[in-house]
Amino acid sequence: MSGHLTTVAGVAVDTRHWIGGQRVASAAAFTDHSPIDGSVLGEIARGTAAEADAAVAAATAAFPAWAATPRAERARLLHAIADGVERRLEDLAAVETADNGALLRSHRRGVMPRVAHNFRFFADWLLTLDHEDFDTRGHTNHVSRDPAGPCVLITPWNAPLMLATWKIAPALAAGNTVVLKPAEWTPLTASLLADIAAEAGLPAGVLNVVQGLGSEIGDALTSHPDVRRISFTGSVPTAKHIAASAAPQLTPLSLELGGKSPLLVFADADLDLAATLAVEQYDNAGQVCLAATRLLVEESVAEEFTRRFVEKAAQLTQGDPREEATDLGPNIHPRQLEKIDGFVRRAIAAGARAVVGGTRLEGQYYAPTLLTDVAQDSEIVQEEVFGPVLTLQTFRDEAGAVQLANDTRFGLAATLATGSRERAERVTGQLVAGTVWVNCFFVRDLRAPFGGSRHSGVGREGGTWSFDFYCDVKNTVSAPKGWNGHG
Numbered sequence: 039m040s041g042h043l044t045t046v047a048g049v050a051v052d053t054r055h056w057i058g059g060q061r062v063a064s065a066a067a068f069t070d071h072s073p074i075d076g077s078v079l080g081e082i083a084r085g086t087a088a089e090a091d092a093a094v095a096a097a098t099a100a101f102p103a104w105a106a107t108p109r110a111e112r113a114r115l116l117h118a119i120a121d122g123v124e125r126r127l128e129d130l131a132a133v134e135t136a137d138n139g140a141l142l143r144s145h146r147r148g149v150m151p152r153v154a155h156n157f158r159f160f161a162d163w164l165l166t167l168d169h170e171d172f173d174t175r176g177h178t179n180h181v182s183r184d185p186a187g188p189c190v191l192i193t194p195w196n197a198p199l200m201l202a203t204w205k206i207a208p209a210l211a212a213g214n215t216v217v218l219k220p221a222e223w224t225p226l227t228a229s230l231l232a233d234i235a236a237e238a239g240l241p242a243g244v245l246n247v248v249q250g251l252g253s254e255i256g257d258a259l260t261s262h263p264d265v266r267r268i269s270f271t272g273s274v275p276t277a278k279h280i281a282a283s284a285a286p287q288l289t290p291l292s293l294e295l296g297g298k299s300p301l302l303v304f305a306d307a308d309l310d311l312a313a314t315l316a317v318e319q320y321d322n323a324g325q326v327c328l329a330a331t332r333l334l335v336e337e338s339v340a341e342e343f344t345r346r347f348v349e350k351a352a353q354l355t356q357g358d359p360r361e362e363a364t365d366l367g368p369n370i371h372p373r374q375l376e377k378i379d380g381f382v383r384r385a386i387a388a389g390a391r392a393v394v395g396g397t398r399l400e401g402q403y404y405a406p407t408l409l410t411d412v413a414q415d416s417e418i419v420q421e422e423v424f425g426p427v428l429t430l431q432t433f434r435d436e437a438g439a440v441q442l443a444n445d446t447r448f449g450l451a452a453t454l455a456t457g458s459r460e461r462a463e464r465v466t467g468q469l470v471a472g473t474v475w476v477n478c479f480f481v482r483d484l485r486a487p488f489g490g491s492r493h494s495g496v497g498r499e500g501g502t503w504s505f506d507f508y509c510d511v512k513n514t515v516s517a518p519k520g521w522n523g524h525g
Contacts, residue, residue, distance in 0.1 A: 122238050393410050
């Protein structure tokens with residue numbers, strides 16, 4: 039580390055904020071550690087209300103010109119940012135792996151290409167977004183989408199850059215300016231994105247990045263009177279805090295929150311496929327909001343399903359995420375590891391049985407775990423662990439499966455394994471979930487709506503739904519005659 043630069047995986051990263059097209063330091067800093075080995079990655083600028091106010095002021099000043107920028111030019115600049123992401127794909131992948139511990143091979147092959155795709159998709163969608171017109175008794179209704187203004191985007195640590203750009207791209211495409219607050223446990227690739235955006239020619243103040251710890255900087259952002267939209271991905275308690283902070287200004291919110299999603303396995307399912315889908319829930323060391331952490335299996339096939347699951351789980355390789363052969367890396371932070379271990383220890387003390395795993399490993403690693411003999415009202419079934427921990431329960435019929443599936447306060451996603459199309463249609467129609475996968479998992483299309491029900495979120499983003507959130511939707515009604523003041 040030297041001055042305001044730190045070197046991570048051979049890549050120089052500026053540890054200051056990016057505000058109004060300039061690097062801005064803070065009086066204090068916080069330390070960023072790698073979950074892989076606990077090493078110090080950098081001393082990051084610790085922002086306060088002063089930096090929050092400066093970033094919102096920069097976004098506010100830049101908004102009129104950016105909002106007036108023609109669609110084609112906004113789209114061109116988003117594609118230029120995507121080009122920059124692709125040029126620096128290896129750097130972004132290496133830095134993100136060091137910072138959040140997810141697999142390097144996944145960052146290279148899936149996550150960072152998706153980051154570029156986020157910009158390209160919303161750039162192209164902007165150019166094809168139609169303004170609806172319809173007739174009411176000879177009067178023309180014209181529906182348009184106006185840029186809303188400065189947006190505050192607060193993003194999580196489990197897929198930092200991908201989830202940040204999933205918000206940044208539509209917000210910028212819609213003509214808004216952005217203040218991004220990345221998670222303090224994974225601040226580095228957001229700083230690199232600021233460099234990429236500047237190199238692409240994005241005007242100063244259109245994208246701002248402020249670093250900091252929780253409410254030290256977050257409250258000033260979410261309560262700011264000049265902020266027109268807030269989008270947050272993270273925990274339910276933090277979302278409630280943000281909602282309370284935004285309430286006096288009535289700032290519209292998009293909230294993508296936690297989940298306790300089910301995987302329903304029926305007796306007519308391909309059990310090998312079902313077991314494969316279940317083991318996939320350990321992806322990113324279980325740090326995926328969409329993960330189906332509750333395995334609900336029909337009684338008649340539960341024993342065979344469990345046998346196949348155990349066999350497949352035993353084939354997973356846990357270790358350094360930079361190694362090609364690794365399937366599971368570390369968990370993000372010692373505090374998160376303590377949380378995971380506490381959930382498992384309390385569940386076992388209450389009578390649960392660890393069929394797989396159940397133990398904390400050296401460093402920040404937790405063994406992939408499957409718990410059985412769990413009660414429906416138990417903490418381990420009802421609360422989000424956000425680690426490599428699954429539970430298994432059985433059901434006798436469809437009604438029982440649906441009842442168990444819906445019996446939490448969450449409703450983010452659900453996965454269904456069955457050989458019957460008719461059953462799939464019946465069951466999915468009864469599940470409370472924003473996304474349902476049938477005989478597959480984690481297939482995402484940016485044209486589709488994404489979000490959760492109940493405590494899993496508020497609102498939907500994706501395709502036109504994103505523009506509906508990031509815009510003020512206006513209806514203009516014109517009389518058929520009277521342009522000269524006469525009927």
